Amino acid sequence: MxxxxxxxxxxxxxxxxxxxxxxxxxxxxxxxxxxxxxxxxxxxxxxxxxxxxxxPALEPLLDTEEAFIYSAVVDQGGNLYVGTGNNGKIFRINPRGQGSEWARVEDAAVYALAVDSLGRVYAGAGPGGKVYRINDRGEAEVFFDPDEKYIWALAIDRQNNLFVGTGPKGTIYKVNPQGQGDVFYDSKETHITALEWDLDGNLLAGTAPGGLLFRISSNGSPFVIYDSPLSEIKAMTVDRYGNIYAAALMRPEDPEGKSGPEPPSPAETAGNSGEVTLEISGTGEGTGLEIYKIDRENLVNLLYASDDELAFDLLIRSNGNLLVATGNKGRILSIDSRKFVTLLSESPGEQVTQLLEWEGRIYATTSNLGWVFELLSQPSSNGxxxxxxxxxxxxxxxxxxxxxxxxxxxxxxxxxxxxxxxxxxxxxxxxxxxxxxxxxxxxxxxxxxxxxxxxxxxxxxxxxxxxxxxxxxxxxxxxxxxxRNMSPQLTSLTLHPPGIALVRPAVANPAAGVALGGPDRAHIRSLPRSVRNLDGQPAQASSRRVYSAGAQGVSWTAEDPNGDDLLYSIHYRRQDEVTWNLLAEDLEETYYTIDGVSFPDGAYWVKVAVSDRASNPSAQALESEMVSQSFVIANSSPSLVLGVPQVEGTRATLEFTVQTKGSVVHQAEYS
Incomplete structure (x- = not known):
């Protein structure tokens, strides 16, 4: 600030x-x-x-009336397909921005979509774990069933072979155009969360909960490009120079990154009715995000990090700027080559889940309001x-x-x-x-x-x-x-034992022959018990304690809600008095020592008042006060009256009377 x-x-x-x-x-x-x-x-x-x-203007294209949009893809003709949950619906939007429900699969959520060179659309779903192929009429049929629970990612090579990333076994399958599939790579991870191609035709794969980024050659030979300290590689993209961009997340289920046996996945709950409710991955608060740029030499550069955001998708622009789809405020970030981050747009949905570009047009999908938007080149009409x-x-x-x-x-x-x-x-x-x-x-x-x-x-x-x-x-x-000015408040008022004076801390002067800790300890037995224990009592931060005959130390604490400078005044009155008498005013210290020697014997009270007038005009200054418990000042020596000794044989008894003015007799000695 x-x-x-x-x-x-x-x-x-x-x-x-x-x-x-x-x-x-x-x-x-x-x-x-x-x-x-x-x-x-x-x-x-x-x-x-x-x-x-x-x-830039964010123009709404379609309200799917579904809670979540998990996946999206654009075909060669510019038709946009979006996969949703929790009803297994797929929507299609034509290049003119007209959209409607297009297909439905026999599963709850469409987590992945892909289009081959012939324009055929493939959908990966869960929790049934099947891949569907959908014809031009929107009719879906099971294309590949790998006996998995989730299909998280799909990728298609130049020969229209389909690569399928699954969970919870962490297996990648290769499926030919006829629907015949085999294991392409077993990652030994729990989930394959993202698939992408590099410029050399190698398959890139992200995993959870290990947060590994693999490069897998066409013959299935793997190489780990990067082992992220976070738990999931959520999204990847590749620019025209072959640089790889990857978004890694730390999930709430796995706060330490690698310890959790189960990776983040949509939560399932099933009641007695058999109804299944799916919640989008990462709808809770984010617990960590890192975005990496990895060059062709496998050098990793951290572009962006956040403790409270999630990233769901990445899109590299022709100008080299990286767009990031984030939650939980539905924001699209733009990161340039200098690592400068711009908040490009904020959508009505809680999460921006997918970003796509087709012939310069940018599309964005959201969840927790399942909308499809186009990010226009012209600015918003208002903001x-x-x-x-x-x-x-x-x-x-x-x-x-x-x-x-x-x-x-x-x-x-x-x-x-x-x-x-x-x-x-x-x-x-x-x-x-x-x-x-x-x-x-x-x-x-x-x-x-x-x-x-x-x-x-x-x-x-x-x-x-x-x-x-x-x-x-x-x-x-x-x-x-x-x-608004608020009254300062006294929070404590302490009466220290008789004979203890509170004085300002000072630097010792050996030439003066005075010990800062109090009197000469050789004469300690002649002092009151309270002074004998002087060393064991806590000291005030702004004062020190010394012995002084007849002294009565008073200290206090105060606070002011406005943080004003405070001034103090201290008053006293005897037991038989009604009015208060001023001892001192405009004190900045939070302690005072009463010279009891100059006071008549008797019971007394002190009152401390605190004021914020040092920081406020007098008309607006406020104050409060606190009254102590009673204490006794006894300067006069006790009077002693001896009786007549009573002698009986070798035993003598002497009665005597001691009188004091308000004080208590602690000890009597004879010799």
């Missing part, structure tokens, strides 16, 4: 607010990509250097960015909001604010304010509350998919606010 200087108008308003509301003003500036990413995006992108711009909710930690009054555009000729934006007293905005929050117009500093209209949020609405115009221009970028947004 940056704390850049405010414009002159904003400073004026901020100073005015300081005089009216007291306590210390706070500025909240959002200007870094990591800060912007905590908000919500609709038609807005954030660049790697932390600028908000218009996103809205909502900041994260700011917690002022207590009731606050809002000062000004100011924002900075990339240049003075930028297309104007509309800025709004709202406030409320729940952590998550709901119907109890105040409505969004009217739009603010002065970027140099506008007085915030939202009522005082604990929580605050702002949003920016972009007008039509902005950037394209290439993100080459940032002329209409918002670079930073700053708000000021002041917490």
């Amino acid at each position: 940056n704390h850049s200087s405010l414009p002159a108008y904003a400073i004026f308003l901020l100073l005015s607010a300081t005089l009216l509301e007291a306590t210390q003003p706070v500025r909240w500036t959002t200007s870094e990509q990591s800060e912007f990413l905590q908000g919500e995006f609709t038609g807005v992108s954030v660049t790697s250097d932390g600028k908000l711009i218009m996103a 809205v960015y909502e900041s994260k909710v700011r917690d002022a930690e207590m009731l606050a009054s809002w000062g000004v909001i100011a924002w900075q555009m990339s240049n003075s000729r930028s297309r104007p934006v509309r800025v709004y604010t709202r406030s409320g007293n729940t952590r998550v905005p709901d119907q109890t929050w105040n409505d969004w304010s009217d739009a603010y117009s002065d970027a140099e500093g506008s007085q915030i209209e939202s009522p005082p509350a604990r929580f605050f949020q702002w949003k920016i609405e972009f007008l039509q115009g902005g950037e394209s998919t290439a993100l080459t221009s940032q002329r209409d970028a918002v670079e930073s947004v700053t708000i000021s606010y002041i917490q």
